[in-house]
Amino acid sequence: MKDADLRSWAVVRGAQTRKEILRTSVDVASAEGLEGLTIGRLAKELGLSKSGLFAHFGSKEELQIATIDAARRDFVASVIDPTLDVEPGLARLLAMMEAWIESVEHGRYRGGCFFYAASAEVDDRPGPVRDFLVKLTGSWVSQLKKELRLAVRLGELAASTDIDLLAFQLHGSVQEANWFRRLHGDEKAFDLSRAAMHQVLRLNATEGGLAVLGDR
Amino acid sequence: MKDADLRSWAVVRGAQTRKEILRTSVDVASAEGLEGLTIGRLAKELGLSKSGLFAHFGSKEELQIATIDAARRDFVASVIDPTLDVEPGLARLLAMMEAWIESVEHGRYRGGCFFYAASAEVDDRPGPVRDFLVKLTGSWVSQLKKELRLAVRLGELAASTDIDLLAFQLHGSVQEANWFRRLHGDEKAFDLSRAAMHQVLRLNATEGGLAVLGDR
Numbered sequence A, B: 001m002k003d004a005d006l007r008s009w010a011v012v013r014g015a016q017t018r019k020e021i022l023r024t025s026v027d028v029a030s031a032e033g034l035e036g037l038t039i040g041r042l043a044k045e046l047g048l049s050k051s052g053l054f055a056h057f058g059s060k061e062e063l064q065i066a067t068i069d070a071a072r073r074d075f076v077a078s079v080i081d082p083t084l085d086v087e088p089g090l091a092r093l094l095a096m097m098e099a100w101i102e103s104v105e106h107g108r109y110r111g112g113c114f115f116y117a118a119s120a121e122v123d124d125r126p127g128p129v130r131d132f133l134v135k136l137t138g139s140w141v142s143q144l145k146k147e148l149r150l151a152v153r154l155g156e157l158a159a160s161t162d163i164d165l166l167a168f169q170l171h172g173s174v175q176e177a178n179w180f181r182r183l184h185g186d187e188k189a190f191d192l193s194r195a196a197m198h199q200v201l202r203l204n205a206t207e208g209g210l211a212v213l214g215d216r
Helices: A003-032 A039-046 A050-056 A060-083 A090-105 A114-122 A128-153 A163-184 A189-204 A207-213 B003-032 B039-046 B050-056 B060-083 B090-105 B114-122 B128-153 B163-184 B189-204 B207-213
Strands: none
Touching: A003 A039, A003 A050, A003 A060, A003 A114, A039 A050, A039 A060, A060 A090, A060 A114, A060 A128, A090 A128, A090 A163, A090 A189, A090 A207, A114 A128, A114 A163, A114 B114, A114 B163, A128 A163, A128 B163, A163 A189, A163 B114, A163 B128, A163 B163, A163 B189, A189 A207, A189 B163, A189 B189, B003 B039, B003 B050, B003 B060, B003 B114, B039 B050, B039 B060, B060 B090, B060 B114, B060 B128, B090 B128, B090 B163, B090 B189, B090 B207, B114 B128, B114 B163, B128 B163, B163 B189, B189 B207
C-alpha cells in the first residue's frame, strides 16, 4: 500500500473503532450511569488499553458527551428517521410514539432507556454534560408538541386541546413504563403506556382524528 | 450524673446523631445518588470523623439501606400519616396524591424526589439495596390501587375502571413532573401533574365521584 492508502485506512479504522467504543459506552452508561463511564472501566469492557482510549477521548467529560451524542444518533435512527415519510399530523405523532415505545421496550441497551437513566443522574450536576442532555430531551418534547399543534391545525385534535398537558402525558407514559419495567420487571408496562397514550389522544380527537387513531 | 444516667444519655445522644446523619444522607443521595453516599463523602458534609460514622454504619451498603429507610419514614410522615383521617375512597386517594405532589414539589431534599433518583440508579444493580427499593415503591403503587379499588366499591369510580392503567397514570404523572422540574426547571410541571390526575380521575368517575372531585 502507498502511504496515502495507509493513512486513509488508519482514518477509517479509527472512525470504526470510535463507533464501536461508543456503542459499548452507551450500553454501559444506560445501566451504570455516565459517572460509571470511566476510561478505565471502558478499557476493561472492550479489552483495549487505557492509552488507546485516551487517544480517542481526551477526558471523561469528552467521553460522556460523545456517548450522549451516540445515543442521540441511535434515537434519531430508530425513532425519527423511520417516521419521516408518514403522513404529517396525528398519524406521524402515533408513528413516532410507537417507534419510541418500541425502542425503549425492545432496545438493545442493557439498562433500558439511556436518556431516562442519564436524566436522573445529571439533573443536579450543572455543566456541559447536563446542558447537552437538557437540549436533547427538550428538543424531543418540542418535536412532540410541534406534531400535536399540526394535528390541531389539521382538525384531527380539537382546537381546545391543551398541548402542554397532552405532551406531558404522552412523554410521561413512556418514562413511567421504563421505570415500571426496569425496577419492577412488569411485562405489561409498555402495554399500559400504549393504553394511556390512546386514551388521552382519543379524549382530544375530533371525528377525523378518531379515524386516524383507528379502533384500538 | 450516675453511671446509668450517663449511659442512657449516650444512647439518646447516639440515636439523635444517627437521625441527623440520616437526614443529611437522604439529602445528599437525592442529588448525588446512593453510590455517591460514601462514608468519606458524608463525614466531610457533616464535619464528623470517618471513624465516628463507621461506628453508626458498618458498611456503605448498611448506610445506603438506612438512608432509604429514613426516606421511607419521611414519606410516611408527609404523605401517609396526614391522610389517615380522610374519608376512605376517592377523597383519601386525592389527599394522598396531593400530599405526594406537594412533598415532591416543595420537599426539602436538594435533589427532588429521593425515590425517583434512587430508582434510576439501582434498577440495574441486583442486591439488597435494590430489593428494598422495589419493595417500598411497589408498596406505594399497591396503596394507590387499594384506594382506587375501594373507590370503585363505593361507587365513586365506574365499575369498568381499569385500576392498573389508572394507577400507572397517577403514579407516572408525579414522576414525569419531577423529571420535568429537575431537568428542565419547568415551574408548571406540578400543575400539569395535577391537571393530568384530575383528567383521568374524572374520566372514570361516577356522578358521586365527580362530587368528591369538585369542580377543579
